[in-house]
Amino acid sequence: MPEISTQLLVIGGGVTGLGVAWDACLRGLKVVLIEQNDIGQGTSGRYHGVLHSGARYAISDPGSAKDCATENPIIRHIAPHTIEETGGFFVSTPADPIDYPDRWFAACHEHGVYVEEIPTDLALRTEPSINPRISRAFRVLDASLDSFELLQTLVVAIQRAGGQVWLRHRLEDLTLQGDAVVGAEVTNLTSGERITIRANYFVNAAGPWVRRIANLAGIDIPIALGKGAMIALASRPVHTIINRCRPPSDGDIIVPVGTVAVLGTTDVEVESPTELAIGQREIDFLLAQCEILLPELAKSRPLRAWAGIRPLYRSSGEGFGRTRGLPRGHVLLDHNDRDGVKGMASIFSGKLTTFRLMAEQAVDLVVEQIGVGLSCRTAEIPLDPERTQFFQLPKRFEEIATPDQTEREQIICECEWVNRSAIEEAIKSSSSLDLDDIRRKLRLGMGPCQAGFCGYRAAGIAYEVAPSPHTDGRLEAFLRARWRGLRPLGWGETLRQMEITRRIYVDLLHTPETQEPPQ
Numbered sequence: 001m002p003e004i005s006t007q008l009l010v011i012g013g014g015v016t017g018l019g020v021a022w023d024a025c026l027r028g029l030k031v032v033l034i035e036q037n038d039i040g041q042g043t044s045g046r047y048h049g050v051l052h053s054g055a056r057y058a059i060s061d062p063g064s065a066k067d068c069a070t071e072n073p074i075i076r077h078i079a080p081h082t083i084e085e086t087g088g089f090f091v092s093t094p095a096d097p098i099d100y101p102d103r104w105f106a107a108c109h110e111h112g113v114y115v116e117e118i119p120t121d122l123a124l125r126t127e128p129s130i131n132p133r134i135s136r137a138f139r140v141l142d143a144s145l146d147s148f149e150l151l152q153t154l155v156v157a158i159q160r161a162g163g164q165v166w167l168r169h170r171l172e173d174l175t176l177q178g179d180a181v182v183g184a185e186v187t188n189l190t191s192g193e194r195i196t197i198r199a200n201y202f203v204n205a206a207g208p209w210v211r212r213i214a215n216l217a218g219i220d221i222p223i224a225l226g227k228g229a230m231i232a233l234a235s236r237p238v239h240t241i242i243n244r245c246r247p248p249s250d251g252d253i254i255v256p257v258g259t260v261a262v263l264g265t266t267d268v269e270v271e272s273p274t275e276l277a278i279g280q281r282e283i284d285f286l287l288a289q290c291e292i293l294l295p296e297l298a299k300s301r302p303l304r305a306w307a308g309i310r311p312l313y314r315s316s317g318e319g320f321g322r323t324r325g326l327p328r329g330h331v332l333l334d335h336n337d338r339d340g341v342k343g344m345a346s347i348f349s350g351k352l353t354t355f356r357l358m359a360e361q362a363v364d365l366v367v368e369q370i371g372v373g374l375s376c377r378t379a380e381i382p383l384d385p386e387r388t389q390f391f392q393l394p395k396r397f398e399e400i401a402t403p404d405q406t407e408r409e410q411i412i413c414e415c416e417w418v419n420r421s422a423i424e425e426a427i428k429s430s431s432s433l434d435l436d437d438i439r440r441k442l443r444l445g446m447g448p449c450q451a452g453f454c455g456y457r458a459a460g461i462a463y464e465v466a467p468s469p470h471t472d473g474r475l476e477a478f479l480r481a482r483w484r485g486l487r488p489l490g491w492g493e494t495l496r497q498m499e500i501t502r503r504i505y506v507d508l509l510h511t512p513e514t515q516e517p518p519q
């Protein structure tokens, strides 16, 4: 079995693990990160998209509020290319508690969160679609943040700083010597090869899988898994992030991101990190709650629904089902201190907004324990946007509109304007033929038709790049992922689109009928 050695092994390629690897590389450590899937398949690719100002948590979780308020300007400084300056409003609708805004306003001030009360008619002039009966309105420093863009930039930053990111490598087991973790057994899921990685230190950043990884070292971490469902609308009825001014609850936020607006969210306790199916009742409830904010919501076309899972530290042993009340702040566990197991720490929960701070604290611990490494520099060194593989829609219009490009470019995904050469390049540069990986890089299939027309075209390109009877870009799995979350939204335009797509793939191309997971 091949064996390699490193100073730090990071388990998990979500924003937390990537943040840890980037920070550690900048401090001069030799780092390997393993991720069982592609980048962004865990919670980091399944979130709302808010760079929080902290206002949302001012009363319910002041620690998180302060962390978000501190990190918000830092993320704007180091990753401005991932952010859209939407701004944020908190508004009181007739359904919200009348005494909440004053208490919340005072809490924001106490915890250093910027908030400014504005006249309701100014809020309504800026966002004419929101409920005209709002009684109060506040402006905060929320923004929308494209996590796929951020994750890709982090991968490039790690590689440029000398670190290694191994995608499709799954941790199978941890090896202990006495009371210390010293090695990891890893499977390369592409080749099937088993590899041993020896390291001076291990950081468990496996998000909702954090407990499973800790178990491999004989450690238990009591967590609850809270599933949150979200719905993307095919348009942006608002251009500012709109929050209801009430204690954080289900269906109280609308986030414009890129070409869509995201309605969020619910909070249902589940048993497993892969329990992502969304029930009809969750959808109906979410829509009804968001309709209080946006009375004309029924006229907007829902595009799809999806869910992400929060690992929440259940330190006080509450019963199953009560996840809304659990703290959302991040947790860093030094397993030497807590469990008498040397060489490993776990970091989880928190916010995407606070990933840099979480990474800084985790790597401070690593440096302290292994006795080498510089001080943290991630707050000062901007991530380099030039090196990402991402394209944003306006940029794509500009590129495609130049006369010489029009001559030779074939548009494969009309919704997101993905052209043939971008797909060919993505396949060649990542050596992955999986359409779902290409989707995360280029937004292929993420527009209103949900891969209805680009799926089979892109599968054809994958075959051209690597001709083999088995090359189809894993079209069936790609379609299954695109169609998951559509059924609970199956009415009006969405139903019509679903039916056209089904006829293209199932009736015409004889792709097996894919089943959604049970509701």
Ligand SMILES: Cc1cc2nc3c(=O)[nH]c(=O)nc-3n(C[C@H](O)[C@H](O)[C@H](O)COP(=O)(O)OP(=O)(O)OC[C@H]3O[C@@H](n4cnc5c(N)ncnc54)[C@H](O)[C@@H]3O)c2cc1C
Binding pocket: 011, 012, 013, 014, 015, 016, 017, 034, 035, 036, 037, 040, 041, 042, 043, 044, 045, 046, 047, 048, 049, 050, 051, 052, 169, 170, 171, 172, 205, 206, 207, 208, 209, 226, 227, 228, 229, 265, 307, 308, 309, 310, 347, 348, 349, 350, 351, 352, 353, 354
């Ligand atoms: C519904 C919802 C909405 C949210 N909205 C926001 C928001 O608007 N703003 C905000 O700031 N935060 C938000 N958050 C929080 C934010 O999304 C998370 O804090 C963040 O994404 C967590 O990242 P992570 O890296 O810790 O976990 P993940 O992104 O889940 O990454 C963990 C990774 O570990 C990998 N892994 C697991 N087991 C193994 C193994 N054996 N071997 C190798 N790899 C493994 C997984 O594949 C996964 O990719 C939201 C969370 C939810 C659930």
